[in-house]
Amino acid sequence: MKRLLNDGYDAVEELLDGYVKAHGDVVKLADNERVVVRTELSAEPKVGIIFGGGSGHEPLFLGYVGPGLADAAVIGNVNTSPDPMACYDAVTAVDQGKGCLYLYGNYQGDVLNFDMGAEMAAEDGVRVETVLVTDDVYSAKDKADRRGVAGDVIVLMAACAVANTGADLDAVKAAAEKANDNTYSMGVALSSSTLPVTGKPIFDIGADEMEVGMGIHGEPGIERKKIASADSVMDEILDIVLPDMDLKAGEEVAVLINGLGGLPLMDQYICYRRVHDVLSSKGVSIAKSMVGNYATSMDMIGMGVTLVRLDDELKGWLNGSFDTPYLKQ
């Protein structure tokens, strides 16, 4: 696959430099060059929402920093968690005296680094709580052990909606946990992404194959199969996700179809169509739908389906107001 880069070792710094140059009205780099923060924090003090993870998932993390949504994004090397100093510096940059919430996908590296950042913040007397996003159904049997994929976006929207009301850290954390508890995802990859440093794919996959259970990195999925039609792949995903979340007729959901970077929007809407029709046929209504590249894996061809079980409270949170470069409503 082809990429348009300079020296791959400079890719992350150049991405961040370009990003803040393009969106300087909304974001800037903090004193730590791996921390993207809002140019102006909320006028009313609120809980600081810090989102983060590796780079290579754009627009994930940095694209959702701005009014109404995340206050900071902490960015690591490609597919790699950020370092503890960056996690700590993000707290220093956005804390308004009400504490901060770390929101990120459940990966061991991220937990190690963010926990060290929280320990350092605690030494300054700043309280930092953490909610791990665990939406990827195929990654583990127990919900709490799962990794985080596109569900990051859902959990962020819920946490920020509550933080924007001026609620305290406990309430914001509870909202994030509730959103995470109700969010389920599963994806497929048809190709590997290409690493900027090596210029090579992470894994080999046949032209006619797909990897079922692929997340948003290069780690192998669970099963290698022949590529099938969009409808049958969606059916296969729903056959696993719907029983896992025990979704029943009469319930209401939000649907997010997430492109991994290399899949055309045409294909994504064809996937959405099938998910919509299957859910409708089962008596499940869709209160909110999102289709697009929300959490990518650079040039990977692939997609994921995220379903969120809604009640009135959660539906309200997902319909909050925000204005960031990659999420506006």
Added chain:
Amino acid sequence: MADFDRDYFVAAFRRMAETAEINRDEWTKLDGDIGDGDHGINMSIGFREVVKQLDALPDDTDVAGLFKLVGMTLLRKVGGASGPLYGSFFMKAGAEVAGQSEVSFDDVRRMLRAGVTSIQQRGKAQLGDKTMLDSYLPGLDVLEAADAGDPGAALDAFVARMRQGSDDTIPLVAKKGRAMRLGERSVGHRDPGSQSSWQLMNCLLEEYNAR
């Protein structure tokens, strides 16, 4: 007893940086098999910065300060699980000899044990979980049992045992990190952290033999 002075460790760290560069794609390939394919790249990013720091090393930096600098640099630049694990390893190893102007071979053994203990505490892994501990823990046992009068032979046995420990990760089912999610599919693949660990520790042996 000037075998393990500051210059020895600076030279050993430069060897580690070369090792990280030479093995970048190999470590990345191992990680691509069962992880997310970035181990070699991130270690290379980290050690490139270590070399920059060594090039500008203040004259009054002692062994403890050198280890802290290397550890902090890896912690800041590597990220992932490897950053905190290798970062803590070198920082805690250095803290063992804080304030000491000379470092003996027994001190080196204490340093490595302290470093590995910090990996255990941070990573919360056990022997047999298919991690870098599977090379470090058996290697350290051999190092500590070896004759203190012959550091070269002791380091040689240490590295050989670590390498064996890395080989022994191949049939294991991963219990930690991203590979954990693969379950049985991780069998048949070497743990990348166990490989980089013995190859980095091999630099202590190579530099000792070069003197």
